[in-house]
Amino acid sequence: MTVGILFDMTKCIGCGACADACKEQNKLPGPVEEVTTAYTWTTVEAREGQYVRHLCMHCLVPTCASVCPVAALHKTPEGPVVYDADKCMGCRYCMMACPFDVPKYQWDRAIPIIGKCIMCTSRVKQGEATACATACPAEATVFGSRADMLKEAKERIRKEPDKYIDHVYGLKEAGGTGVLMISGVPFEKMGLKAKLTDEPPAMRTWQVLSNIPDFVAVWGVFLYGVHWITARRDTVAHHEAARKGPDTIDTTHTGRPS
Numbered sequence: 001m002t003v004g005i006l007f008d009m010t011k012c013i014g015c016g017a018c019a020d021a022c023k024e025q026n027k028l029p030g031p032v033e034e035v036t037t038a039y040t041w042t043t044v045e046a047r048e049g050q051y052v053r054h055l056c057m058h059c060l061v062p063t064c065a066s067v068c069p070v071a072a073l074h075k076t077p078e079g080p081v082v083y084d085a086d087k088c089m090g091c092r093y094c095m096m097a098c099p100f101d102v103p104k105y106q107w108d109r110a111i112p113i114i115g116k117c118i119m120c121t122s123r124v125k126q127g128e129a130t131a132c133a134t135a136c137p138a139e140a141t142v143f144g145s146r147a148d149m150l151k152e153a154k155e156r157i158r159k160e161p162d163k164y165i166d167h168v169y170g171l172k173e174a175g176g177t178g179v180l181m182i183s184g185v186p187f188e189k190m191g192l193k194a195k196l197t198d199e200p201p202a203m204r205t206w207q208v209l210s211n212i213p214d215f216v217a218v219w220g221v222f223l224y225g226v227h228w229i230t231a232r233r234d235t236v237a238h239h240e241a242a243r244k245g246p247d248t249i250d251t252t253h254t255g256r257p258s
């Protein structure tokens with residue numbers, strides 16, 4: 001079963017409980033910031049008389065994962081697109097490739113990693129809803145199978161056609177996403193990209209790469225470089241941990257900052 005989140009902009013009351021719950025669930029330092037960062041994985045923004053959430057869309061075919069040379073990002077069988085900080089070499093290809101501008105970099109760190117919503121993958125694996133959906137008091141953020149979320153979205157639109165734009169955002173955008181959104185205001189006015197193709201950008205990325213001359217030859221050299229950089233990261237991180245003490249280094253597989 002592929003899981004999904006439905007966010008209904010017309011029901012959101014802007015309380016911010018989702019963003020607070022995300023901070024707590026993922027042990028992200030500092031207060032919720034105004035925009036998403038490596039330490040704030042979701043925000044709630046007021047626009048056009050309703051609210052919009054910003055978070056990873058958990059693409060069905062994630063471009064971030066397809067361009068990552070060391071497979072630091074990957075899609076789990078359940079649907080969340082997760083991140084392995086131990087593998088990341090900090091190239092930022094994922095940031096450039098994401099059609100929704102989601103991955104954020106730790107600009108304040110000597111050895112930065114990426115931060116983004118991982119759809120509470122540990123909770124999801126145990127059959128629990130995401131922390132943001134659990135915290136939402138207004139049924140604006142709900143969690144379930146993607147198929148059920150799509151059904152629920154269509155049902156809400158069917159029941160109140162005057163209230164909603166007749167479209168489920170994420171049904172086809174960028175090849176389809178695990179996060180679906182419905183709104184009473186055109187999506188582009190809510191700050192969402194409206195001109196994304198139905199084809200997953202990931203497909204086009206690989207088509208482009210495979211057509212670059214010498215791509216395959218360069219690949220081997222590149223991977224050797226990756227190995228060297230990763231080994232260097234480990235060494236530096238080890239020395240940094242030894243200097244600061246045992247609790248200061250991020251060894252999780254979730255992108256959680258230390």
Ligand code: SF4
Binds near residue numbers: 057081100
């Ligand atoms: S929204 Fe961006 S970061 Fe999230 S899965 Fe899609 S491509 Fe990756």
Ligand code: SF4
Binds near residue numbers: 025041042117118133
């Ligand atoms: S799904 Fe989990 S990680 Fe993603 S925004 Fe919600 S609480 Fe945060």
Ligand code: SF4
Binds near residue numbers: 014138
């Ligand atoms: S918890 Fe629910 S109602 Fe509150 S801001 Fe988040 S989505 Fe909106």
